[in-house]
Amino acid sequence: MKYLAVIIAAYLVGAVPFGILISRLAKGIDVRMYGSGKIGATNVIRAVGGKAGxxxxxxxxxxxxxxxxxxxxxxxxxxxxxxxAAAAVVGHNWSVYIKFQGGRGVAVFVGGLFAMYWPIGLATGAIVLGLGVLTRYMSLGSIVGIAVSIVAMAVLVVMEEQPREYLIYTAAIGCLVLYEHRGNIRRLRAGAELRLGGRGEVREGDPSGNEVDKRGGPSDEGS
Structure with missing residues (x-):
């Protein structure tokens, strides 16, 4: 029962939609109505600004x-x-508080890694932010950072420096987060990904994350 209670608690913690709460407090808007329709930091930056993000x-x-x-x-x-850690990412991506909408889980994934083995968590976060800011493609930073974290954790587990449960989390949830970036990957390959610093367009329709924006096409850039 304790195990189940911890997992449920982790899901509920992960499900807290800070992106929505912050965007409403800072600007009185619902971040889901802008840009990607996601609640992650990248979309908060687009809709509200860097400090809020x-x-x-x-x-x-x-x-x-x-x-x-x-x-x-x-x-x-x-x-x-x-x-x-996995439950927290699932909660963030499919939050019970907002009809199972959410983000892509990068920051929550990194937070879990940091608590498990801080050097990998810190390195992953540095890659995500560093490469994201350098190229202005946060999605690229996220993709590379997650890939590096999987390889690094695998090496440590093979060397018996870390428990295999950490690798299972890093690989399984890392791949889930990468899958959530499949649209970004397509646009990066096509040279059509929106760079960091572009303002989020107001989306039409309800904040479902699946509507089209005012540019007339699917909008799922960012996080």
């Missing part, structure tokens, strides 16, 4: 880290840490 990112990272710490305090097992 940074706060949203840090809070999303905290969701992943707190879920892992909760699992360790209650159950003290690596498997519960991995499961709780």
């Amino acid at each position: 940074l706060i949203s990112m840090l809070l999303d990272v905290a969701k992943g880290s707190l879920s892992v710490l909760l699992a360790w305090l209650v159950l003290h097992t690596h498997s519960s840490q991995a499961a709780a």
